[in-house]
Amino acid sequence: MAREEIIVIGGGIGGLTAGAMLAQSGKSVTILEASREWGGCAGKFQRHKFLYASGATLGMGLEKGGIHERIFRHLGIKTDAVRLENVMKIKQADRTLTFYADRRKHVQAMQHAFPSHSDNIAAFYQEVYQQAAKIRLLMKKLPILPVKTGKEAYELLTSLQPAHVTLTPGFFKTVHSLLKKHHLLDCRDFVHFLDGQLIDSMQTTTKDCAMLMGVLALDIYHEGAYYVPGGLYRFAEELVEAAKRNGAKAILGRRVTEVRKAGDRYEVEDHRGNIRTADHVICNAPIQALPQIMHQDLYELLSPGLKKRSNEDTWGTMTLYISLDETHLPDDFPLFQQLMNPGTHSHDEGNHLFLSISAQDDRKRAPEGFRTLTVSTHINLDNWKTKSQYDFNKAAFIDKMLNTIRHYYPTIDQAIVDLYPGAPKAWERFPHRPGGVVGGFAQTRSHSLFLSLSHRTSLKNFWLCGDSVFPGGGTIGVSVSGYHCYHSITGRRLIQ
Structure with missing residues (x-):
């Protein structure tokens, strides 16, 4: 046959x-x-002696x-791969937070950062982690959604356990509703922190993120986050x-x-x-x-x-690929970090940056003494349709992104060896994403x-x-x- x-x-x-x-x-x-x-x-691409990670960088x-x-x-x-104990740093104006892999240490850090809401934060994360554990148990058999056939329905049903009944109300809720339940909506910087985690993984923020997907995303780094040489x-x-x-x-x-x-x-x-x-x-x-x-x-x-x-359309991304002379970088420059435009709480249109840098000993990415950095931000592709819009936005976003990095790392310009922008047409031309859609x-x-x-x-x-x-x-x-x-x-x- x-x-x-x-x-x-x-x-x-x-x-x-x-x-x-x-x-x-x-x-x-x-x-x-x-x-x-x-x-x-x-994927990746090579320019001279430097290799750049084109998009996804954090291993899970x-x-x-x-x-x-x-x-x-x-x-x-x-x-x-190297498992990370400190997954990433998050810089919000004059506040720096650390996302710890250890759940207990992470919750304690959040309580320390927002002491007026300490008990609420503990209760919020307790529910997040409990819900995520139930979802992971359900997903262990990797059931298929949405169900299209009798076999898929059978596989889903046989994956269910009595504890999963308690997940049912979550199908109709958002992460915002969970924050409201725990009286955390007025803790603006904490909500802002969660928004940053979700926009990178779920392509949306707490206001609209489906609750069951959201709690899984907020818990996933604790299961394991890795640097892949x-x-x-x-x-x-x-x-x-x-x-x-x-x-x-x-x-x-x-x-x-x-x-x-x-x-x-x-x-x-x-x-x-x-x-x-x-x-x-x-x-x-x-x-x-x-x-x-x-x-x-x-x-x-x-x-x-x-x-x-x-x-x-879905989201697009504006990305900067930068090679750096590490002698001009601070010793504590993290492998992964999020930087917020210090003048706003909005995660839209270049206000939220995700940075990933090659490790000092990663010779696959850069020669000794140098490192490569990938910087990305979400963009609304509706604003990039005409040539005049595109040309203006490309230049404006390069400046905006670099200015945010300069705010937190004033010596960054001295470190920059090369810089290559990755605007929507680059994503359309190279990985062939129509119109530059990603994520x-x-x-x-x-x-x-x-x-x-x-x-x-x-x-x-x-x-x-x-x-x-x-x-x-x-x-x-x-x-x-x-x-x-x-x-x-x-x-x-x-x-x-």
């Missing part, structure tokens, strides 16, 4: 996870990546039982090698231009005119790419909800859990993975969606 043939469109972490696992299961797999780098938003899910640890163990992958692109490279070991073809520089039906199979054409056929197609591109890469007749067969969302949909009540997009589409054997679908963005989220494609195609489960 001929092996089922599968084409994976997009070599981000989600697509590579699906491809590597399917190849190991005996399927004939071809992975097509449009760019010259693996990893998508967790590597702890025992974490999604990456389970997938890598399943595939025989070994990773080099070189960067998270190494996850991608390991997954590619695992796929190849099991016979997969993994091809860079192959941009898919059209997917069409050919009888019971699919035809996938790339920009060079090569046509490949397959029994299954897994699309790891953002759903905003579907109108461009699917034949019109095929696209029209998608569900109305999926077509509607494929025409919606997937904000995890609000209307876009999460049972109201998120499934990896399963209305087209037989046409699947989705990546940050557009459940459970959302980040390397953990996209890996789960890649696993769901594997599980639905093969019926096999990930080892515990």
Whole structure:
């Protein structure tokens, strides 16, 4: 019997996870990546003697039982990573907070920082951690949401335990409602701190973040946060090698231009005119790419909800890639940190920066005495549509971001060796994110859990993975969606 043939469109972490696992299961797999780098938003690029992490930088899910640890163990992958006790620093004007990996130490630090709300903060985190523990127990079997088939419903139901009944009210609430319950809304700087954690992981703030997703995000760093030498692109490279070991073809520089039906199979054409056929197609591109890469007749067969969302923008990002002479950096410059524009409490439009710097001994990123820094902020793509808007915003955001860094690190200009801006068109050109969209949909009540997009589409054997679908963005989220494609195609489960 001929092996089922599968084409994976997009070599981000989600697509590579699906491809590597399917190849190991005996399927004939071809992975097509449009760019010259693996990893998508967790990729890299080289300029002279410096290597820059293009997007995702903080490693998670590597702890025992974490999604990456389970997938890598399943595939025989070994990773080099350093677990962080101090996950990141958060600087808000004249206040500096530390996110500690240890839960008790973290809560005590928050109580010390906001003594007038000490008891409320303790009660808030107690509920956050209790709820998150129940959700993790439920997610251990990686049930699929939203439920589309009887088998998926059965797997969800068999994952449930009596304790999970208490999670039901949380489906209709936000993190804001949890803060209100614990009388913390007037503790503005604490809310501000939580907003910073959620905007980076959930693409939204406490006001709108779905409560169950939010508590999981606020707890996830305590499960394990890691520095990965070189960067998270190494996850991608390991997954590619695992796929190849099991016979997969993994091809860079192959941009898919059209997917069409050919009888019971699919035809996938790339920009060079090569046509490949397959029994299954897994699309790891953002759903905003579907109108461009699917034949019109095929696209029209998608569900109305999926077509509607494929025409919606998500957040964009403005990123600065900087090489630094470390002699001009303070000794306590953290590996990961968030910086807030000191003149505002808003996290929108460049007021909130996430910084990640290479470790002093990371020779994969920079030569001795130098380091590379990735600085990113959320932007509203609606404000970047015309050329005049784009040119103005690009220059304005570079200045705004650098001025915020200068406020906290006055000698930063002396340290800068090179600086490369990554505006939306860079994200469109290199990792091929349509219009520069990144991060997937904000995890609000209307876009999460049972109201998120499934990896399963209305087209037989046409699947989705990546940050557009459940459970959302980040390397953990996209890996789960890649696993769901594997599980639905093969019926096999990930080892515990």
